[in-house]
Amino acid sequence: MVDINPPTSENPSVIVPVHPAIEGYMRGLVEKTDHPVLLEMEELAVQKSFPIVNRLVGIFLETQAKMIGAKHVFEFGSGYGYSAYWFARAVGTDGRVICSDGNGENKGRAERFLASAGLWDRIEFNVGMAGDIFAQTDGPFDICYNDVDKGEYPEIWKMARERIRPGGLYIADNVLWHGRVAVESYTDIVLGWTEAIVAHNQMIFNDPDFDAFINPVRDGVIVARRKDG
Numbered sequence: 403m404v405d406i407n408p409p410t411s412e413n414p415s416v417i418v419p420v421h422p423a424i425e426g427y428m429r430g431l432v433e434k435t436d437h438p439v440l441l442e443m444e445e446l447a448v449q450k451s452f453p454i455v456n457r458l459v460g461i462f463l464e465t466q467a468k469m470i471g472a473k474h475v476f477e478f479g480s481g482y483g484y485s486a487y488w489f490a491r492a493v494g495t496d497g498r499v500i501c502s503d504g505n506g507e508n509k510g511r512a513e514r515f516l517a518s519a520g521l522w523d524r525i526e527f528n529v530g531m532a533g534d535i536f537a538q539t540d541g542p543f544d545i546c547y548n549d550v551d552k553g554e555y556p557e558i559w560k561m562a563r564e565r566i567r568p569g570g571l572y573i574a575d576n577v578l579w580h581g582r583v584a585v586e587s588y589t590d591i592v593l594g595w596t597e598a599i600v601a602h603n604q605m606i607f608n609d610p611d612f613d614a615f616i617n618p619v620r621d622g623v624i625v626a627r628r629k630d631g
Protein backbone atom coordinates (compact mmCIF):
# COMPACT_ATOMS: atom_id res chain seq x y z
CA MET A 403 0.00 0.00 0.00
CA VAL A 404 1.31 3.49 -0.84
CA ASP A 405 1.67 5.74 2.18
CA ILE A 406 0.35 9.08 0.92
CA ASN A 407 0.62 10.70 4.37
CA PRO A 408 4.17 10.09 5.49
CA PRO A 409 4.96 11.28 9.02
CA THR A 410 7.23 14.33 8.93
CA SER A 411 10.63 14.51 10.59
CA GLU A 412 9.30 17.46 12.64
CA ASN A 413 6.66 15.34 14.25
CA PRO A 414 6.86 11.69 13.40
CA SER A 415 3.62 10.85 15.18
CA VAL A 416 1.35 13.41 13.50
CA ILE A 417 -0.27 12.44 10.22
CA VAL A 418 -2.55 14.36 7.91
CA PRO A 419 -5.81 12.40 7.49
CA VAL A 420 -6.55 13.52 3.92
CA HIS A 421 -3.71 14.23 1.49
CA PRO A 422 -3.25 18.02 1.06
CA ALA A 423 -3.54 17.67 -2.72
CA ILE A 424 -6.99 16.13 -2.33
CA GLU A 425 -8.10 18.82 0.10
CA GLY A 426 -6.74 21.41 -2.34
CA TYR A 427 -8.73 19.86 -5.16
CA MET A 428 -11.90 19.85 -3.04
CA ARG A 429 -11.30 23.46 -2.00
CA GLY A 430 -11.04 24.44 -5.64
CA LEU A 431 -14.50 23.03 -6.28
CA VAL A 432 -16.21 25.34 -3.80
CA GLU A 433 -14.99 28.76 -4.89
CA LYS A 434 -18.57 29.84 -5.55
CA THR A 435 -19.07 29.94 -1.76
CA ASP A 436 -16.67 32.90 -1.49
CA HIS A 437 -18.19 35.84 0.37
CA PRO A 438 -16.27 38.98 1.41
CA VAL A 439 -17.07 38.40 5.09
CA LEU A 440 -15.98 34.79 4.91
CA LEU A 441 -12.70 35.76 3.27
CA GLU A 442 -12.11 38.33 6.02
CA MET A 443 -12.80 35.74 8.72
CA GLU A 444 -10.43 33.27 7.05
CA GLU A 445 -7.74 35.95 6.76
CA LEU A 446 -8.07 36.72 10.49
CA ALA A 447 -7.66 33.02 11.29
CA VAL A 448 -4.38 32.98 9.35
CA GLN A 449 -3.15 36.19 11.01
CA LYS A 450 -3.95 35.02 14.53
CA SER A 451 -3.37 31.30 13.97
CA PHE A 452 -6.94 30.80 15.18
CA PRO A 453 -8.38 27.31 14.56
CA ILE A 454 -11.56 27.89 12.57
CA VAL A 455 -13.09 24.80 10.96
CA ASN A 456 -12.18 25.98 7.43
CA ARG A 457 -14.19 26.21 4.22
CA LEU A 458 -14.68 22.51 3.48
CA VAL A 459 -15.89 21.69 6.97
CA GLY A 460 -18.04 24.82 7.04
CA ILE A 461 -19.87 23.71 3.93
CA PHE A 462 -20.19 20.24 5.44
CA LEU A 463 -21.80 21.72 8.58
CA GLU A 464 -24.27 23.75 6.54
CA THR A 465 -25.18 20.73 4.44
CA GLN A 466 -25.70 18.49 7.46
CA ALA A 467 -27.94 21.11 9.07
CA LYS A 468 -29.97 21.63 5.92
CA MET A 469 -30.41 17.88 5.43
CA ILE A 470 -32.26 17.53 8.73
CA GLY A 471 -34.10 20.88 8.50
CA ALA A 472 -32.28 22.17 11.59
CA LYS A 473 -33.76 25.27 13.23
CA HIS A 474 -32.23 25.12 16.70
CA VAL A 475 -28.46 24.69 16.90
CA PHE A 476 -26.22 24.94 19.98
CA GLU A 477 -22.50 25.60 19.51
CA PHE A 478 -19.99 24.75 22.27
CA GLY A 479 -16.98 26.97 21.44
CA SER A 480 -17.95 29.48 18.74
CA GLY A 481 -14.75 31.49 18.43
CA TYR A 482 -15.59 34.58 16.40
CA GLY A 483 -18.47 33.02 14.54
CA TYR A 484 -16.98 31.17 11.57
CA SER A 485 -18.74 27.85 12.15
CA ALA A 486 -21.86 29.79 13.21
CA TYR A 487 -21.83 31.53 9.80
CA TRP A 488 -22.57 28.16 8.18
CA PHE A 489 -25.17 27.03 10.69
CA ALA A 490 -26.89 30.43 10.50
CA ARG A 491 -27.22 30.10 6.74
CA ALA A 492 -28.77 26.66 7.18
CA VAL A 493 -31.36 27.49 9.85
CA GLY A 494 -32.92 30.31 7.84
CA THR A 495 -34.68 33.44 9.03
CA ASP A 496 -36.88 31.54 11.50
CA GLY A 497 -34.01 29.53 13.02
CA ARG A 498 -31.62 30.17 15.88
CA VAL A 499 -27.95 29.42 16.49
CA ILE A 500 -27.00 29.63 20.17
CA CYS A 501 -23.28 30.43 20.35
CA SER A 502 -21.05 30.13 23.40
CA ASP A 503 -17.46 31.16 23.98
CA GLY A 504 -15.31 31.88 27.00
CA ASN A 505 -13.54 34.83 25.38
CA GLY A 506 -15.65 38.00 25.41
CA GLU A 507 -13.64 39.60 22.58
CA ASN A 508 -14.95 36.93 20.24
CA LYS A 509 -18.52 38.09 20.71
CA GLY A 510 -17.73 41.57 19.35
CA ARG A 511 -15.87 40.13 16.38
CA ALA A 512 -18.68 37.66 15.66
CA GLU A 513 -21.26 40.43 15.77
CA ARG A 514 -19.29 42.55 13.31
CA PHE A 515 -18.75 39.69 10.86
CA LEU A 516 -22.15 38.08 11.06
CA ALA A 517 -24.02 41.40 10.95
CA SER A 518 -22.10 42.24 7.74
CA ALA A 519 -23.23 38.93 6.31
CA GLY A 520 -26.86 39.64 7.31
CA LEU A 521 -26.92 36.70 9.74
CA TRP A 522 -26.63 38.28 13.21
CA ASP A 523 -30.40 38.26 13.86
CA ARG A 524 -30.29 34.43 13.82
CA ILE A 525 -27.58 34.32 16.50
CA GLU A 526 -27.71 34.40 20.28
CA PHE A 527 -24.10 34.76 21.46
CA ASN A 528 -23.34 33.99 25.12
CA VAL A 529 -19.99 34.60 26.81
CA GLY A 530 -18.97 32.08 29.48
CA MET A 531 -18.32 28.39 29.98
CA ALA A 532 -20.12 26.51 27.22
CA GLY A 533 -21.37 23.74 29.54
CA ASP A 534 -22.94 26.26 31.92
CA ILE A 535 -24.61 28.17 29.09
CA PHE A 536 -25.93 24.92 27.65
CA ALA A 537 -27.43 23.96 31.01
CA GLN A 538 -29.29 27.30 31.05
CA THR A 539 -30.58 27.05 27.46
CA ASP A 540 -33.92 25.46 26.57
CA GLY A 541 -33.77 22.42 24.31
CA PRO A 542 -34.21 20.02 22.69
CA PHE A 543 -31.74 20.76 19.91
CA ASP A 544 -31.58 19.74 16.27
CA ILE A 545 -27.79 19.95 16.40
CA CYS A 546 -25.25 20.19 19.21
CA TYR A 547 -21.86 21.16 17.79
CA ASN A 548 -18.75 20.72 19.96
CA ASP A 549 -15.49 22.59 19.34
CA VAL A 550 -14.27 23.51 22.87
CA ASP A 551 -10.97 22.56 24.51
CA LYS A 552 -10.42 18.91 23.73
CA GLY A 553 -10.06 17.71 27.33
CA GLU A 554 -13.73 18.59 27.80
CA TYR A 555 -15.02 16.50 24.90
CA PRO A 556 -16.25 13.50 26.94
CA GLU A 557 -18.24 15.70 29.34
CA ILE A 558 -19.74 17.80 26.57
CA TRP A 559 -20.83 14.65 24.73
CA LYS A 560 -22.49 13.27 27.88
CA MET A 561 -24.49 16.44 28.47
CA ALA A 562 -25.37 17.02 24.81
CA ARG A 563 -26.52 13.50 23.88
CA GLU A 564 -29.48 13.70 26.27
CA ARG A 565 -30.85 16.84 24.70
CA ILE A 566 -30.64 16.13 20.99
CA ARG A 567 -34.01 15.34 19.42
CA PRO A 568 -34.54 11.98 17.68
CA GLY A 569 -33.13 12.39 14.18
CA GLY A 570 -30.94 15.24 15.40
CA LEU A 571 -27.15 15.40 15.22
CA TYR A 572 -24.16 15.68 17.50
CA ILE A 573 -21.18 17.05 15.56
CA ALA A 574 -17.64 17.57 16.89
CA ASP A 575 -14.51 18.87 15.20
CA ASN A 576 -10.90 17.62 15.59
CA VAL A 577 -11.81 14.04 16.44
CA LEU A 578 -8.76 12.66 14.59
CA TRP A 579 -6.50 15.20 16.33
CA HIS A 580 -4.04 15.21 13.45
CA GLY A 581 -3.75 11.45 13.57
CA ARG A 582 -2.73 11.19 17.23
CA VAL A 583 -5.82 9.07 17.96
CA ALA A 584 -4.53 6.45 15.51
CA VAL A 585 -0.92 5.99 16.64
CA GLU A 586 0.70 4.62 19.78
CA SER A 587 3.35 7.28 20.26
CA TYR A 588 2.68 10.99 19.86
CA THR A 589 3.41 14.41 21.30
CA ASP A 590 0.23 16.11 22.51
CA ILE A 591 -0.44 19.86 22.49
CA VAL A 592 -1.96 19.65 25.96
CA LEU A 593 -1.43 16.64 28.20
CA GLY A 594 -4.50 14.40 28.18
CA TRP A 595 -6.30 15.85 25.16
CA THR A 596 -5.63 12.90 22.87
CA GLU A 597 -6.85 10.47 25.55
CA ALA A 598 -9.98 12.58 26.00
CA ILE A 599 -10.74 12.55 22.28
CA VAL A 600 -10.13 8.79 22.08
CA ALA A 601 -12.54 8.23 24.99
CA HIS A 602 -15.09 10.60 23.42
CA ASN A 603 -15.03 8.82 20.07
CA GLN A 604 -15.25 5.40 21.72
CA MET A 605 -18.30 6.42 23.77
CA ILE A 606 -20.10 7.72 20.72
CA PHE A 607 -19.45 4.68 18.55
CA ASN A 608 -20.54 2.40 21.44
CA ASP A 609 -23.72 4.35 22.13
CA PRO A 610 -26.76 2.25 21.11
CA ASP A 611 -28.90 5.37 20.63
CA PHE A 612 -26.68 6.94 17.95
CA ASP A 613 -25.32 6.09 14.51
CA ALA A 614 -21.93 7.70 13.91
CA PHE A 615 -19.44 8.43 11.16
CA ILE A 616 -16.18 10.41 10.95
CA ASN A 617 -15.58 12.62 7.94
CA PRO A 618 -11.75 12.75 7.79
CA VAL A 619 -11.55 16.15 6.05
CA ARG A 620 -9.14 18.60 7.74
CA ASP A 621 -8.87 17.18 11.29
CA GLY A 622 -11.85 14.82 11.35
CA VAL A 623 -15.48 15.74 12.05
CA ILE A 624 -17.72 13.24 13.82
CA VAL A 625 -21.43 13.23 13.05
CA ALA A 626 -23.65 11.13 15.31
CA ARG A 627 -27.36 10.91 14.56
CA ARG A 628 -29.79 10.16 17.37
CA LYS A 629 -31.94 7.22 16.36
CA ASP A 630 -35.71 7.69 16.08
CA GLY A 631 -37.86 6.36 18.89
Ligand SMILES: C[S@@+](CC[C@H](N)C(=O)[O-])C[C@H]1O[C@@H](n2cnc3c(N)ncnc32)[C@H](O)[C@@H]1O
Binds near residue numbers: 456480503
Ligand atom coordinates in the same frame (compact mmCIF):
# COMPACT_ATOMS: atom_id res chain seq x y z
C1 LIG B 1 -11.48 25.84 18.01
S1 LIG B 1 -12.09 27.35 18.53
C2 LIG B 1 -13.72 27.42 17.86
C3 LIG B 1 -13.78 27.70 16.43
C4 LIG B 1 -15.15 27.83 15.87
N1 LIG B 1 -16.00 26.71 16.16
C5 LIG B 1 -15.01 28.00 14.38
O1 LIG B 1 -14.84 27.04 13.67
O2 LIG B 1 -15.03 29.13 13.95
C6 LIG B 1 -12.46 27.03 20.20
C7 LIG B 1 -13.13 28.19 20.93
O3 LIG B 1 -13.74 27.65 22.07
C8 LIG B 1 -13.53 28.50 23.17
N2 LIG B 1 -13.58 27.59 24.33
C9 LIG B 1 -12.76 26.56 24.63
N3 LIG B 1 -13.21 25.89 25.70
C10 LIG B 1 -14.35 26.53 26.09
C11 LIG B 1 -15.30 26.32 27.12
N4 LIG B 1 -15.21 25.33 27.99
N5 LIG B 1 -16.36 27.16 27.20
C12 LIG B 1 -16.49 28.19 26.32
N6 LIG B 1 -15.64 28.43 25.33
C13 LIG B 1 -14.58 27.61 25.22
C14 LIG B 1 -12.23 29.20 22.92
O4 LIG B 1 -12.27 30.50 23.49
C15 LIG B 1 -12.18 29.28 21.39
O5 LIG B 1 -12.67 30.50 20.93
